[in-house]
Each structure stands twice: as C-alpha cells, then as structure tokens.
Amino acid sequence: MNIFLWIVQAVLAVMFAMAGVMKSTQPKDKLVEKLPWVADFSPGTVRFIGIVEFAAALGLILPAATGIATVLTPLASVGLGVTMLLAALYHARKKEFPAIGLNAVLLILAAVIAWGRFGPYSF
Numbered sequence: 766m767n768i769f770l771w772i773v774q775a776v777l778a779v780m781f782a783m784a785g786v787m788k789s790t791q792p793k794d795k796l797v798e799k800l801p802w803v804a805d806f807s808p809g810t811v812r813f814i815g816i817v818e819f820a821a822a823l824g825l826i827l828p829a830a831t832g833i834a835t836v837l838t839p840l841a842s843v844g845l846g847v848t849m850l851l852a853a854l855y856h857a858r859k860k861e862f863p864a865i866g867l868n869a870v871l872l873i874l875a876a877v878i879a880w881g882r883f884g885p886y887s888f
Contacts, residue, residue, distance in 0.1 A: 782822035788815025839882035
C-alpha cells in the first residue's frame, strides 16, 4: 500500500506541478484557449491558483521524501482535494459537466492519499 500511495502522490504531483506552472507563468489570453474557465477570473486569481497547485505538488513529495515535517504531505493532499471540490462546484454551476469528471477523479486520488498518510500508512 505504501508503494501505491507513493505512485499516486507522484502522479498527482506531476499533474498539479505542470498545471500550476502553466497557470502561474502564461498570460491569461493564452490560457483561455486551453482553459475557458480562466475568462471568468482575474489574472491574479488564476496566477494564485497556479501557485497553490504548484506548492501542493511540492508538498505531496518533498516532506515525505526528506522526512522533514511529513504531516505536510497529507495536508497538501487535503488542500488539493478542497481545490478540486471548489473546481467541481464551479463547473457544475456553469454546467460544464465533462470537467467535473476530472475534478472528481483528482479529488478521489487526493482523498486516498490523505486517508493513507493520516491513517495507517503515515510516515
């Protein structure tokens, strides 16, 4: 189970790191082409979301890998879960149902990490 959790952590970390870098470095006009929801938010908000996603990606790996403040790993997972819940609620309000599926999958993976790392498979 520990290996499974590490794999899920790595997959989520890579996905959110890439998304976070994209949202925090690219101009809003370019992002709107790939992510239509960006049009509804200010550039600062989109950049903030990107920074939060990147920081959480680091939090999924670095504390656990270094053994320093390992409680940050499940906390990062909880933060990503909350982010995905809020994203799913936004997409539901806009009736963008295909996007909710991805949000739900990422939320479930984050919840599994939080359960495992807070519970029986903590560091």
